[in-house]
Amino acid sequence: MPDTFRTDIPHRLDRLPWGRFHWLVVVALGVTWILDGLEVTLVGSLAGAIHQSPSLRLTESQIGLTASxxxxxxxxxxxFFGWLTDRLGRKRLFTLTVLVYLTATIATGFSWDFWSFAIFRFFTGAGIGGEYAAVNSAIQELIPARRRGTTDLAVNGTxxxxxxxxxxxxxxxxxPAVIDPELGWRLAFGIGGALSLIVLLLRRWIPESPRWLMTHGRREEAEAIVGDIEAWVARDTGxxxxxxxxxxxIRPRSHTSLGEVAATMFRTYRxxxxxGVVLMACQAFCYNAVFFTYALVLTKFYGIEAQHIGWFMLPFALGNLMGPLLLGHFFDSIGRKPMITATYGIAGVLMALTGLAFAQGWLSAWEQTLAWTVIFFFASAAASAAYLTVGESxxxxxxAMAIALFYAFGTLVGGVAGPALFGHLIEGGQRTDIMWGYLLGAALMLIAAATEWKLGFAAEGRSLEEVARPLSHAGEE
Incomplete structure (x- = not known):
């Protein structure tokens, strides 16, 4: 590797005015979350049709298992892809992860039984999971520090x-008036495949992260990319x-061992x-437990027909979208710690109240949907901030590996268990049982709020290198 060198690449990137380059980064990389949201909602909205499909006939528990x-x-x-991203760079993984996703989601539309459906869903998730690590890293490393919180929340909110x-x-x-539902649910999985083709084209214009290049000794390449970005922004802003x-x-290194990763996480930044574990796990349980199984609640307890489920999912989705968009800039102005604490806390209290109202039968289908829309307006901003926190920490x-590890742990603890648990509770048919599931989710959100208040740190407006010094750092001039 080259000898130690000095660079101002981070400062050059952080001081840039917002320009078309930054919009390209947001659009080309942020599409990842649109694809994930599409996949999760499709299975939620299509749950009734898949359950009734003459070729699949999945039970409520099996639908919960496919979500898992x-x-x-x-x-x-x-x-896997997070490990590769830190070793091989952000850009190389973009095409690979999208191709995995594209192939698997289209294959889902050709499923013939429970096992084929579950396997194709597994690989669809693998593509999306790989995207989380590579894309979150690149966005945070390319966006100016003063806009990092706003941008990260907005992108995650998409x-x-x-x-x-x-x-x-x-x-x-x-x-049924438009298309046979048995064919319709299969064609729905092709939508993500079509969108991912556009993603492949857009990402051709996204450069490798100059920050990643500088720590790997590729100084000249990093300088050239930053120069191109500066010229692009200057054309827009003067x-x-x-x-x-x-x-x-910087003292360049070829890679970071897993042992050093573990030591940094559990010794330096314990x-x-x-x-990170608490924020990720708690939001994952609440989101995946409620969202993956809400269609089953609507059909079983409110008698909503499968073809109408989408109308109830739409306001729920819009409330979640507006939360990060409207609240995101406060995470840069008011600060990370007070905003993360508030959003987790408000969501937890409202979730507990809604669970009690559901058990008493006080809510209609639309009132239940309105309640979730308000709750997840706050919870969506909280969940997006969890990814922001892990990336900055x-x-x-x-x-990338840190994002992958915390995403993985949070998802395993909260995400996989949540849908399976709620699928079982819904299949039992007792409102009181489901209420206890909602109260569990509320308690976890309140625990996350308390943990943020105790352990949260200020990252707003600070460069990534100031928030967490690079392992390759060798002192200042």
Whole structure:
């Protein structure tokens, strides 16, 4: 590897005014969450049709298990592709993960039994999980520090734009007057495949992260990319502001061992690790438990027909989308710690009240949907902030792996167990049993709020290298 060198690449990137380049990054990389939202909502909205499909005939428990298969795939994909992302770079993984997703989601439409459906969902999740690690890393490393919170929350929130697309698509494709529902639910899985083809084209214009390049000794390449970005932004905004801050000295390395990753997480940044685990696991349980099984609640307890489920999913999705978009800038202005605490706490209290109202039968289908829309307006911002926190908590050389590990652990603890548990509770047919599931979710959100208040840290407006010093850092000039 090259000898130690000094660079101001992070400062040059952080001082840039917002321009078309940043919009390209947001659109080309943020599509990941749209695809994930589309996949999750499709299975939720199509649950009734899949349950009634003459070729599949999945039970409520099997539908819950296929949701868990998707999440297990996401965990596996996040860990494997996250490891590759830190070793091989952010850009190389973009095409690979999208291709895995594209192939698997189209294959889902050709499923013939429970096992084929579950396996294809597993690999669909693997593609999306791999995207989380690579894309979250790249976005945080390319976006200026003063806009990182707003941007990260907005991008993560676009999950619900995909959810809205999925909800509307299901309404059309499950309408017997338009198409045979048995064919309709199969065609629905082709929507993600079509969107991912557009993603492949857009990502051709996204460069490798200069921050990743500098820590791997590819200084000239990193400088050239930053120069191109500066020229692009200058064409949009005019003269660029001066570079502030001292250059940092970098001692390049080819890779970071898993042992060093573990030592950094559990020794150097032990409190941040605890915080990341709690935030990720608690939001994953609440989201996946409620969202993956809400269609079953609507059909079983409110008598809503399968082809109408999408109309109830749509306001739910829009509320989730608006939360990060409207609240995101407060995470940069008011600060991470107070906003994360507030959003988790408000969501937890409202979830407990809604669970009690559901058990008493006080809510109609639309009132239940309105309640979830308000709750997840706050919970969506909280969940997006969990990804933001994990990405900011650890050094650049292990950022993708850290995101993958915390996503994996949170999803395994909260995401896989949640849908399976709620699928079992719904199949039992007792409102009181489901209420206890909702109260469990509420308690977890309140625990997350308390943990953030105790262990949260200020990252707003600070460079990534200031929040977590790179492992390759060798001092300042």
């Amino acid at each position: 298969a998707y999440l297990l795939g996401a965990v596996s994909g996040a860990l 999950f619900w734009g995909g959810a809205a697309i999925g909800a509307l698509s299901s309404v059309l494709l499950l309408d 003269r660029l502001p001066p570079v502030e801050g001292k250059p940092i000295a 409190q941040r690790s605890v915080l 650890f050094p650049l050389e292990m950022r």
